[in-house]
Amino acid sequence: NAGVMQNPRHLVRRRGQEARLRCSPMKGHSHVYWYRQLPEEGLKFMVYLQKENIIDESGMPKERFSAEFPKEGPSILRIQQVVRGDSAAYFCASSLSVPGQMFYGYTFGSGTRLTVV
């Protein structure tokens, strides 16, 4: 039973290019969360998605960033026209959580480390 799969592990982009980060949740998990970890900083929440729905995008920058979780296929975090400040580790997590029921915590992927040159 594979865990949360993220790819690529490392991604290098030039300023102005687009970055696409993929996340396949654990089998049976329908809740996906994206977090960003800047060097020497903690995890910052970006967005929470369920299949075909964005539930909470309060942590997403207003411009250039978007996320989706289609009915089929992985969740995608897209960053358009990347800048140096976007360099960070981006982590995806999934959960089986159902509102109101016991919450067992997230299962995290190994992350995608984005470097903008």
Place this chain on the structure above:
Amino acid sequence: GEDVEQSLFLSVREGDSSVINCTYTDSSSTYLYWYKQEPGAGLQLLTYIFSNMDMKQDQRLTVLLNKKDKHLSLRIADTQTGDSAIYFCAETIMNSGGYQKVTFGTGTKLQVIP
């Protein structure tokens, strides 16, 4: 409001106990967690405690929760070099949207000296 704070760095000698502290501000937190992040890896759930508990023990790990002071701690007994990692405290709050939102602390980097 939601804000989870941790000290950034802790250094201990191998064999000693480590105590990592965390404070949170939202008294309605339902679950609190400790995650471990090894270099270059994702976060691994170590343990969790429900908000109506004071203590939880799991082998070398002891979690203490003081709800009055909104203080959570993780004690690692007989710390080993393999325990060197960043430890994140996290709280879960049922938000107005009807789902459980997790907020992470800044992480405490534990260095174990042989």
